[in-house]
Amino acid sequence: xxxKYIIAIIVLLLSSCEKSPDTSDGELKYxxxxxxxxxxxxxxxxxxxxxxxxxxxxxxxxxxxVKEKSIKKMAVIKTGTDGNTVWKRSMGGRFPAVGTKILAxxxxxxxxxxxxxxxxxxxxxxxxxxxxxxxxxxILEKIFKSPGNQYGTDIINTPEGFxxxxxxxxxxxxxxVYTGNAAGKKDILLVRLDNNFGxxxxxxxxxxIGNDEGVAIKSAIGGGYIVVGTTDRSLPSTEQAGNNxxxxxxxxxxSVIEYRILGGASDEYxxxxxxxxxxxxxxxxxxxxxxxxxxxxxxVPSNIxxxxxxxxxxxxxxxxKIKTPFSIKAMxxxxxxxxxxxxxxxxxxxxxxxIFVTDDSxxxxxxxxxxxxxxxxQAANDVISDNEDxxxxxxxxxxxxxxxxxxxxxxF
Amino acid sequence: xxxxxxxxxxxxxxxxVLLGFWPLVAYPQEAGSCAEKLANAQALFDRGxxxxxxxxxxxxxxxxxxxxxxxxxxxxxxxxxxFDDKLEMADSTMLAFLKKNPEYQLSxxxxxxxxxxxxxxxxxPIVQIAVxxxxxxxxxxxxxxVTTASEQSSNKYSAELLNLYTSVEARFAINRKLExxxxxxxxxxKFINEEIIKNDDVEHDFISYTESQKxxxxxxxxxxxxxxxxxxxLYGRLGAGAALSFKSTAxxxxxxxxxxxxxILSGKELDLKDSRIPVDFFTQIGAGIKFKTPGGxxxxxxxSNFGFRNQTVxxxxxxDELRSYYGYxxxxxxxxxxxxxxxxxxxxxKPSKIQ
Numbered sequence: 001x002x003x004k005y006i007i008a009i010i011v012l013l014l015s016s017c018e019k020s021p022d023t024s025d026g027e028l029k030y031x032x033x034x035x036x037x038x039x040x041x042x043x044x045x046x047x048x049x050x051x052x053x054x055x056x057x058x059x060x061x062x063x064x065x066v067k068e069k070s071i072k073k074m075a076v077i078k079t080g081t082d083g084n085t086v087w088k089r090s091m092g093g094r095f096p097a098v099g100t101k102i103l104a105x106x107x108x109x110x111x112x113x114x115x116x117x118x119x120x121x122x123x124x125x126x127x128x129x130x131x132x133x134x135x136x137x138x139i140l141e142k143i144f145k146s147p148g149n150q151y152g153t154d155i156i157n158t159p160e161g162f163x164x165x166x167x168x169x170x171x172x173x174x175x176x177v178y179t180g181n182a183a184g185k186k187d188i189l190l191v192r193l194d195n196n197f198g199x200x201x202x203x204x205x206x207x208x209i210g211n212d213e214g215v216a217i218k219s220a221i222g223g224g225y226i227v228v229g230t231t232d233r234s235l236p237s238t239e240q241a242g243n244n245x246x247x248x249x250x251x252x253x254x255s256v257i258e259y260r261i262l263g264g265a266s267d268e269y270x271x272x273x274x275x276x277x278x279x280x281x282x283x284x285x286x287x288x289x290x291x292x293x294x295x296x297x298x299x300v301p302s303n304i305x306x307x308x309x310x311x312x313x314x315x316x317x318x319x320x321k322i323k324t325p326f327s328i329k330a331m332x333x334x335x336x337x338x339x340x341x342x343x344x345x346x347x348x349x350x351x352x353x354x355i356f357v358t359d360d361s362x363x364x365x366x367x368x369x370x371x372x373x374x375x376x377x378q379a380a381n382d383v384i385s386d387n388e389d390x391x392x393x394x395x396x397x398x399x400x401x402x403x404x405x406x407x408x409x410x411x412f
Numbered sequence: 413x414x415x416x417x418x419x420x421x422x423x424x425x426x427x428x429v430l431l432g433f434w435p436l437v438a439y440p441q442e443a444g445s446c447a448e449k450l451a452n453a454q455a456l457f458d459r460g461x462x463x464x465x466x467x468x469x470x471x472x473x474x475x476x477x478x479x480x481x482x483x484x485x486x487x488x489x490x491x492x493x494x495f496d497d498k499l500e501m502a503d504s505t506m507l508a509f510l511k512k513n514p515e516y517q518l519s520x521x522x523x524x525x526x527x528x529x530x531x532x533x534x535x536x537p538i539v540q541i542a543v544x545x546x547x548x549x550x551x552x553x554x555x556x557x558v559t560t561a562s563e564q565s566s567n568k569y570s571a572e573l574l575n576l577y578t579s580v581e582a583r584f585a586i587n588r589k590l591e592x593x594x595x596x597x598x599x600x601x602k603f604i605n606e607e608i609i610k611n612d613d614v615e616h617d618f619i620s621y622t623e624s625q626k627x628x629x630x631x632x633x634x635x636x637x638x639x640x641x642x643x644x645x646l647y648g649r650l651g652a653g654a655a656l657s658f659k660s661t662a663x664x665x666x667x668x669x670x671x672x673x674x675x676i677l678s679g680k681e682l683d684l685k686d687s688r689i690p691v692d693f694f695t696q697i698g699a700g701i702k703f704k705t706p707g708g709x710x711x712x713x714x715x716s717n718f719g720f721r722n723q724t725v726x727x728x729x730x731x732d733e734l735r736s737y738y739g740y741x742x743x744x745x746x747x748x749x750x751x752x753x754x755x756x757x758x759x760x761x762k763p764s765k766i767q
Contacts, residue, residue: 024726028735029562033611034673060614063671077562085562352732374736375679397736402674404739407562 026372026410029083030397033058034065037075039394039405041112041382043104045134048086049384051077051394052102052112053405055090074099074114075405076132083407087136092116093143097128101154103162108134113152113164116143125149127166127189129197142197146170150189150203154217156225161194163254165217165227168205181207188214188229190254204254208233212246216272221279221302224251228273228282235261242267245284247304260304262311268296272331274339276360278302281339283362285327286313292325295343297362314341316356316364326354330382335389338365342383342393345371353380353408355393368412375399378406446476450485457492465492466501483513487526494525502529503765510535510763515706538762540583540591542711546753548575550601550625553718556744559607560735567607567743575600577751579629589637593651594630601625601749609739618667619740623684625747626659631696631717643705649698649715656691660684662730664738677737687728687742693720694748708758715753719746 031037035056043050052075059069073090074097080086091097095116103111110132115125127144129152144150148170155164171183181187187207192200206212214229227248234240244263250256262268262282270284280300285293298311317323328343338357345354352373357365372378376399383393390411397406453468469485477485486509493502506529510516514535518527550571559565579597586592602624609617633651640646665678698715724742734740 025731025741028560028741030560030609030739031562033614033616034668034670058670060670063669065670065672067672079562083562372732372736374733374738375677376737378736399677399737400674402668 026408027083028372029079029407029409031075031077031085031088031405031407032056032403034402035067035070036072036398036401036403037405038396038403039075039381039407040098040100041102042384042392042394042407043102043110044384044386044392045078045104045108045110048078048080049083049392049407050102050104050110050112051075051079051405051407052099052114053077053381053394054098055088055405057090072096072098072117074112074116074128074130076102076110076112076130076136077405078110078134078136079407083409089132089136089138091130091138091141092128093141095119095143098151099128099130100152103155103157105157109139110134111155111162113155113166115149115151125151127152127164127191129155129162129164129193131197140197144191144199144203146203148183152191153213153215156217156219158192158252160192160200162192162197163217163225164191164193165189165214166191166203167213168203170205172205172207175209177209180209181205181212182209185209186211186213188212188227188248190227190250192254201253206248206256207231214248215270218273218275218280220249221275224249224257225254226250226273226275226280226304228270228280228284230268230270230284231261233261234263239264241265244268245270245282245298247273247280247282247300249304258305260300260309262298262300262309269293271295271328271343274331274333280304281331281360281362282311283314283328283331283341287325289327289347292347293327294323295326295328295341297358299361312362314358314362314364316345316354316369318364318366329380329395332384334385334391340383340385340391342380342395344379349375349377351377351379353378353393353395353406355380355383355391355408357412370410370412372408373397380408446472447481450477450481450488453485453488457488457495462492462495465489466505483516486512487522490529491523491525494529506530506533507763507765511761514759514761514763533763533765535761535763537585537759539760540585540708540757541760542581542583542593542755542757544577544579544581544595544597544713544753544755546577546713546751546755547573548577548599548601549573549750549752550575550603551748551750552603552743552745553748554722554744554746558741558743559609560739560741561607561609564610564613565607567605569603569605571601571603575602577749577753579753581757583635583757586634591635591637593633593635593649595633595653597629597631599625599627599629599655599749601627601747603747605740605743607740615669616673617739618669619664619738620666621662621664621734621738621740623660623662625657625688627692628656628658629694629717630654630656631694633696635700643703645702645704645709647700647702649696649700649713651696652694653696653717654691654693655717655719657688660688662734664734664740666738666740679733679737682730682733684728684730687725687730688723689721689725692723692747694718695720698751702757708756710754710756712754713752715751717749717751719748721746723747 039053041052055075077088078086097116099114127150131140166189168189172181187205191203210232212231220226231246282298287293295314334340357368380393380395581595607619631653694717700713702709702711
């Protein structure tokens with residue numbers, strides 16, 4: 001009799017052991033410490049992800065942070081596919097530094113570009129490029145010291161090594177309305193590097209007299225590269241004003257073939273570019289941050305000089321009459337012919353991470369939108385997707401003076 | 413003169429007659445006391461005038477006797493019917509007696525005829541109604557940790573000792589030792605998860621999460637009486653049940669270990685209605701001791717409910733606020749309780765004749 005009861009107890013207790021792990025909310029991970037840590041860029045490797053961005057390296061005395069001795073550092077983080085840190089490095093030597101774009105290489109190593117900042121006046125920025133092996137050992141770390149301010153915004157692998165897209169504010173002459181660059185105004189900077197970060201030629205700057213800033217570079221259809229950026233040049237000035245989108249088609253030696261300015265009377269800011277089979281998808285934002293931006297997409301033919309280039313705001317709130325401001329910060333291919341956009345939904349303390357899917361014309365795919373976040377300010381600064389259609393976005397989550405690097409992995 | 417004497421003689425005779433009837437008038441007045449009636453009925457029974465006994469006592473049985481007198485009266489009536497060969501009346505009176513005194517134990521002074529008839533009846537408790545009042549101590553098992561920490565983190569679940577539990581239980585005797593029980597209870601569960609997040613081996617965030625659940629629990633169980641010690645009985649309980657959650661809320665906070673980083677982040681109570689399963693199932697195991705009293709028993713019991721299901725439902729409306737503002741993500745976990753209760757059980761019997 002007792003044996004029956006014991007068997008019944010065991011059966012009932014064992015039946016309580018059901019486990020049903022569920023990750024349908026996605027995985028959210030934070031990196032960093034107190035104060036300001038921001039993720040700007042993410043790249044995938046076989047066994048995880050590389051995150052580039054900014055750490056604030058803290059100096060503590062007991063439980064007090066010594067703010068004066070806490071400096072920003074270029075953050076390079078290796079994570080597993082679960083988002084847990086495998087290793088992390090603070091780069092930039094003794095200088096404050098920030099990483100803006102990371103590039104995973106086939107051998108498992110990683111390259112990151114950004115800048116270091118002088119600690120003495122005039123606190124100018126210098127282009128920084130680092131390379132670490134798969135275990136986080138520094139292979140190369142190079143600061144391209146130069147007058148004025150230079151920083152890297154994107155980097156791609158080339159047959160000769162790397163091509164860094166950056167920005168410089170050095171005077172370029174002859175400085176006229178149509179040529180050169182005024183001192184203190186931004187020019188795009190192209191730096192050709194060999195595999196050891198040696199400069200192949202003198203870094204090449206181009207742009208107009210005002211501000212021209214490249215944000216992304218890709219291999220172009222038909223060879224060479226295509227750069228997208230923001231310019232305060234209007235062409236024609238009768239139809240355009242404020243900031244506009246600029247496309248440069250460049251040769252493999254980084255010399256400019258042609259450029260094209262897109263936009264209208266409003267301010268437009270470039271965010272990213274992807275290569276289509278017969279052209280390019282350019283995304284950016286229209287309007288100013290202060291008044292509220294909306295994401296914008298242009299379908300650019302491979303011949304960027306074509307007469308008309310269609311573009312429109314991206315409607316991510318199909319039913320809403322009053323649209324919530326949102327901005328796009330990055331884009332990547334998704335599945336076979338779709339694209340993922342990462343950015344920020346709403347503004348200020350209501351700002352949330354935004355990820356959504358569009359077709360190759362920039363039209364949002366209905367139901368494929370994710371807005372996540374809570375009290376505080378969140379943003380997605382970069383996004384990738386893997387072969388299993390996982391979506392991995394990186395950005396920041398901030399409240400008061402604390403900001404953390406955020407990785408959010410999920411699937412639609 | 414002759415007429416005067418005649419009147420006096422008549423008065424004297426009337427007085428004598430009245431005086432002669434005095435005891436007859438006084439007798440019924442004393443017989444109105446139920447105690448006296450019982451004594452007289454006993455006297456009649458002893459004299460063999462058994463047929464008058466039931467009539468004499470019937471009215472008093474309704475509301476005139478104390479407990480001892482009532483017992484004696486029932487016994488007398490039953491014996492009277494038995495002697496008078498009115499067996500059906502004896503049966504129905506025994507039934508009435510047992511309904512009123514279901515826990516009656518035979519005494520050595522009981523008449524053999526009464527004992528014989530008594531043994532032809534059985535008295536079984538048809539239902540026992542128990543009321544529990546106690547406290548739950550929740551604990552979690554099968555925890556699959558989920559954290560926003562990308563490096564080291566540690567967390568610890570704890571619970572408050574006082575969580576109200578109250579219930580009403582119906583118990584049905586299967587046999588002398590085994591009972592089947594159905595219970596409906598109100599249960600409060602409050603537990604805390606404290607998480608410490610590290611960066612470079614330095615603790616820098618402390619997250620506190622307190623969840624409260626209010627639920628209706630409906631266990632069905634069997635209790636088995638193992639051993640008696642006088643009026644004490646040890647018993648064990650085994651069962652299963654359902655728990656219907658009707659309110660789940662959480663309060664969270666996050667604090668930095670750095671004194672000049674950021675203040676304590678806290679906010680309003682969060683409604684977890686869409687982040688918790690609405691119905692859980694559990695197994696129940698426990699043991700208790702009961703103390704017999706007339707008509708029922710006091711008991712104290714300790715038992716544990718082991719939840720079957722993962723409590724966490726992903727995709728709830730509070731997920732974003734919890735993980736973005738507080739850095740907290742629900743673990744997958746099963747919710748269990750250790751329950752301590754005191755109570756009283758009322759017994760309801762149904763006597764019947766053994767066929």
